[in-house]
Amino acid sequence: VQLQAFGGGLVQAGDSQTLSCGASGVPFSVMSVGWFRQAPGKEREFVAAIRRGGTSTYYGDSVKGRFTVSRDNANNAVNLRMNSLRPEDTAVYYCAAQRRNPILSSVGVAAKYDYWGQGTQVTVSS
Numbered sequence: 001v002q003l004q005a006f007g008g009g010l011v012q013a014g015d016s017q018t019l020s021c022g023a024s025g026v027p028f029s030v031m032s033v034g035w036f037r038q039a040p041g042k043e044r045e046f047v048a049a050i051r052r053g054g055t056s057t058y059y060g061d062s063v064k065g066r067f068t069v070s071r072d073n074a075n076n077a078v079n080l081r082m083n084s085l086r087p088e089d090t091a092v093y094y095c096a097a098q099r100r101n102p103i104l105s106s107v108g109v110a111a112k113y114d115y116w117g118q119g120t121q122v123t124v125s126s
Contacts, residue, residue: 001025001115005095008120011085015124019080020072021095021117028071029053032098033078034113035069037091037122046108047093048080051101058107062088085124092119 007019021033034049046060048069057069068081078095096113106112 001031001097003095003097003115003117005093005117005120008093008122010123010125013086013124013126015085016081016083017085017122018082019093019095019120019122020075020077021080022075022077023097024076028076028078028097029073030099031115032100032102032107033069034096034098034107034110035080035093036096036110037089037093038119039088039091042091044094044110045091046110049102049107050078051107052099053101058104060108082122085122087124087126090122090124092121094119 002024005021032052035047036044037047038044049058050069066084095117097115098113
């Protein structure tokens with residue numbers, strides 16, 4: 001299973017941006033997919049996740065109400081729509097996947113995900 005995240009770039013505060021995570025080697029619909037981010041000097045942070053086979057979604061507290069994760073089964077991808085971006089959203093964004101349906105308490109645990117993309121940089125200017 002190979003993942004590739006793309007769609008990052010430089011935007012201004014308040015703008016919107018959509019990241020996509022594509023998968024090869026497996027139908028993405030059978031995987032639970034998570035988005036994480038890491039800013040310089042900070043730990044990796046859970047952003048959002050969508051469970052395998054369904055539409056249940058979960059979000060980190062810092063992005064709730066602004067970010068939306070969704071499946072694009074036609075393109076074997078998972079998208080992360082980011083609205084009302086803030087400078088503190090600046091980070092490298094990673095998508096990750098696992099074949100399990102994680103329990104609620106582990107949906108945001110990076111170690112539970114088996115496959116990782118290479119990351120895409122999002123920079124939000126003030």
